[in-house]
Amino acid sequence: MATTTTRPAASSTSVENSLAAAKLPTYALWIVFGVSFAVVGAVLLLIAIASEAEFNYAGWLIIGGLLYALSTWLFSSLVEGRRRGMDRFITALVIGAFVIAMIPLISVTWTVVSLGAARFDIEFFSYSMRNVTGEGGGALHAIVGTLEMTGMAALISIPIGLMTSIYLVEYGRGAVARGITFLVDVMTGIPSIVAGLFAYSLFSIFLGPGTRTGFAGSIALAVLMIPVVVRSSEEMLRLVPNELREASYALGVPKWLTIVKVVLPTSIAGITTGIMLSIARVIGETAPLLIAAGFTASMNYNLFEGRMSSLPVFVYTQYANQGNPPEAYLDRAWAGALTLIIIVMALNLVARLVARTFAPKTGR
Amino acid sequence: MTTTTQAPPIRGKQRAGDRVFSGSAVFAGAMILVTLGAVAIFLIVQSVPALFATSENASILTTNFWDYVWPLLFGTVWAAALALIIATPLSIGIALFISHYAPRRLASVLGYIVDLLAAVPSVVFGLWGIGVLAPAVQPLYSWLVDNMGWFPLFAGPVSGTGRTILTAAVVLAVMVLPIMTAINREVFLQTPVLHEEAALALGATRWEMIRTAVLPFGAPGMLSAGVLGLGRALGETMAVAMVLSATGAVTFQLLTSVNPSTIAANIALSFPEAYGININVLIATGLILFIVTFGVNALARWVVSRRKEFSGAN
Numbered sequence: 001m002a003t004t005t006t007r008p009a010a011s012s013t014s015v016e017n018s019l020a021a022a023k024l025p026t027y028a029l030w031i032v033f034g035v036s037f038a039v040v041g042a043v044l045l046l047i048a049i050a051s052e053a054e055f056n057y058a059g060w061l062i063i064g065g066l067l068y069a070l071s072t073w074l075f076s077s078l079v080e081g082r083r084r085g086m087d088r089f090i091t092a093l094v095i096g097a098f099v100i101a102m103i104p105l106i107s108v109t110w111t112v113v114s115l116g117a118a119r120f121d122i123e124f125f126s127y128s129m130r131n132v133t134g135e136g137g138g139a140l141h142a143i144v145g146t147l148e149m150t151g152m153a154a155l156i157s158i159p160i161g162l163m164t165s166i167y168l169v170e171y172g173r174g175a176v177a178r179g180i181t182f183l184v185d186v187m188t189g190i191p192s193i194v195a196g197l198f199a200y201s202l203f204s205i206f207l208g209p210g211t212r213t214g215f216a217g218s219i220a221l222a223v224l225m226i227p228v229v230v231r232s233s234e235e236m237l238r239l240v241p242n243e244l245r246e247a248s249y250a251l252g253v254p255k256w257l258t259i260v261k262v263v264l265p266t267s268i269a270g271i272t273t274g275i276m277l278s279i280a281r282v283i284g285e286t287a288p289l290l291i292a293a294g295f296t297a298s299m300n301y302n303l304f305e306g307r308m309s310s311l312p313v314f315v316y317t318q319y320a321n322q323g324n325p326p327e328a329y330l331d332r333a334w335a336g337a338l339t340l341i342i343i344v345m346a347l348n349l350v351a352r353l354v355a356r357t358f359a360p361k362t363g364r
Numbered sequence: 365m366t367t368t369t370q371a372p373p374i375r376g377k378q379r380a381g382d383r384v385f386s387g388s389a390v391f392a393g394a395m396i397l398v399t400l401g402a403v404a405i406f407l408i409v410q411s412v413p414a415l416f417a418t419s420e421n422a423s424i425l426t427t428n429f430w431d432y433v434w435p436l437l438f439g440t441v442w443a444a445a446l447a448l449i450i451a452t453p454l455s456i457g458i459a460l461f462i463s464h465y466a467p468r469r470l471a472s473v474l475g476y477i478v479d480l481l482a483a484v485p486s487v488v489f490g491l492w493g494i495g496v497l498a499p500a501v502q503p504l505y506s507w508l509v510d511n512m513g514w515f516p517l518f519a520g521p522v523s524g525t526g527r528t529i530l531t532a533a534v535v536l537a538v539m540v541l542p543i544m545t546a547i548n549r550e551v552f553l554q555t556p557v558l559h560e561e562a563a564l565a566l567g568a569t570r571w572e573m574i575r576t577a578v579l580p581f582g583a584p585g586m587l588s589a590g591v592l593g594l595g596r597a598l599g600e601t602m603a604v605a606m607v608l609s610a611t612g613a614v615t616f617q618l619l620t621s622v623n624p625s626t627i628a629a630n631i632a633l634s635f636p637e638a639y640g641i642n643i644n645v646l647i648a649t650g651l652i653l654f655i656v657t658f659g660v661n662a663l664a665r666w667v668v669s670r671r672k673e674f675s676g677a678n
Binding site: 058083084086087090091093094095096097098100101102104105107108111112115159160161162163164166167168170171172176179180182183184185186187188189190191192193194195197198200201202204205209223226230254255256257259260280283284285286287290291294295312315316319320333334337340341344345348352 | 379381382384385386388389390391392393395396397399400402403406407409410453454456457458460461462465466474476477478480481483484485486487488489490491492494495496497500538541545569570571572574595598599600601602605606628631632635636643646647650651653654657658660661665
């Protein structure tokens with residue numbers, strides 16, 4: 001039996017190939033871009049002139065961006081087809097999301113630098129707030145407090161954190177290691193204010209209610225810092241290739257010496273970076289120090305005696321307890337914020353540099 | 365037939381250095397356990413008196429503890445949820461921009477710039493929220509109340525300072541943005557290149573490739589990023605304490621001067637002047653915050669662990 005297959009008749013209507021269809025030239029999008037921002041800018045400028053208000057830059061950016069996204073979508077849908085139109089629309093939205101995220105960053109930086117510069121002077125770094133009302137005074141007591149408390153917190157948490165990560169990577173097996181990993185996870189999620197409450201209740205139970213010392217602040221910071229140190233060091237230790245350990249064992253080197261002489265030197269750059277980033281994270285903490293260490297206007301070099309100010313708490317108290325004239329207090333708050341940001345950014349920058357400079361040379 | 369006797373397992377020689385080193389590593393691991401146990405125990409011990417406190421012995425309470433903590437808990441969850449609604453689409457967009465849209469050479473630099481947001485201390489965000497953001501958005505709020513007041517969330521009267529729960533949520537969103545972006549970016553970069561290339565080879569546009577290959581693959585990761593961001597937003601203290609002018613009411617309205625406070629902000633504001641059993645009340649609210657964030661983080665971990673099963677191999 002002969003089967004006859006009927007061939008599909010050549011379709012008379014040609015299927016439109018959407019990808020080979022008309023394509024907008026690149027400059028067309030730039031024209032749309034320019035026109036949308038120019039139109040929105042002109043409208044906002046008219047509004048600003050009419051109401052004698054300042055030109056609204058954020059509004060210009062946001063409305064202009066939205067207009068651009070919508071008009072490329074319309075334009076491209078008409079010329080290039082629905083699918084390409086959607087693609088261009090999403091591209092505009094995705095770029096817009098990044099630009100929107102840059103607005104607070106630029107705004108914060110600009111505000112802190114411009115307002116903080118007013119009191120960013122020598123007096124600010126050489127005086128405390130003792131007997132200062134109104135203008136003058138400085139944040140030396142807060143800077144000293146921040147350095148001492150953060151230093152103490154680092155002294156507590158670096159050994160514990162580093163040894164825990166060594167335990168997890170080199171020794172830990174089975175349920176115990178899983179349990180500790182779980183607990184570190186839980187610790188990562190402790191809200192900073194809860195860490196402050198913990199340190200406060202610890203000291204008020206043993207040393208009487210209302211005890212606030214710099215050391216309590218260090219304990220609160222250490223609770224926040226340990227899980228970060230564990231996490232980053234663990235990650236770095238796991239990056240050390242197993243071949244290095246095995247080569248060392250094969251030469252008869254004991255395990256602890258392998259860790260000290262082979263594993264740690266290989267990963268030291270990454271560990272240092274992680275530790276510096278964790279310090280940068282806790283040095284800006286306000287709430288736990290406000291609760292555990294309190295605040296004071298005087299110098300206090302003793303971690304174990306009396307309340308201790310820190311830079312973030314100084315910023316907060318200067319803002320919250322404004323006296324007369326309020327500008328003096330606000331200027332000090334902004335100068336403190338500027339100092340804090342410079343410290344944190346410097347730590348971040350140095351940490352990245354360390355990671356880049358001292359990274360182990362891979363053989364290939 | 366020969367029977368072989370089981371040879372005793374070869375044991376490595378235990379050196380003194382090994383013992384000291386492994387001992388101290390175990391000790392450090394145990395310290396984590398002790399610290400966490402101590403946090404739980406001390407908070408619980410200090411909270412017990414508060415649970416039975418009434419307005420007679422704690423001046424901060426109006427009736428009993430639970431009436432005091434309920435509006436705060438509501439405010440905490442509401443502010444964090446608002447922050448998440450703002451931050452989730454933004455973080456996905458930024459992560460997509462860095463992983464799939466930006467030139468590859470620039471990608472790591474752009475990621476670093478977003479990470480810089482995480483480096484700004486919360487007290488600075490608080491100052492910025494009061495000094496810059498609140499005055500800037502106040503006209504927008506007036507406009508919303510005047511023109512869209514029929515929408516229940518935007519009901520008036522408008523706050524004159526702009527220090528409403530929506531402003532606090534925007535600041536919170538900015539603060540959780542870096543961590544959420546970082547996780548989303550990692551997940552999007554893990555999408556198998558073959559999936560992406562297959563989609564492109566079938567003629568998909570870039571967005572269609574992302575919709576069909578990247579987003580389904582990254583969905584569990586995006587979910588866990590959201591939950592982690594929620595955990596962060598719940599516990600954030602200073603920015604909310606400074607920006608929000610709270611009255612302690614339970615309301616969903618976003619733009620009025622009647623706002624619920626959050627647990628963390630309330631502790632920071634009330635603790636320095638607290639005395640007697642009021643301190644226990646505040647610590648008990650802190651314990652509740654701890655329990656809530658613990659639950660949220662456990663959820664995030666569960667989501668991540670579920671994801672491990674079906675990623676990687678395929």
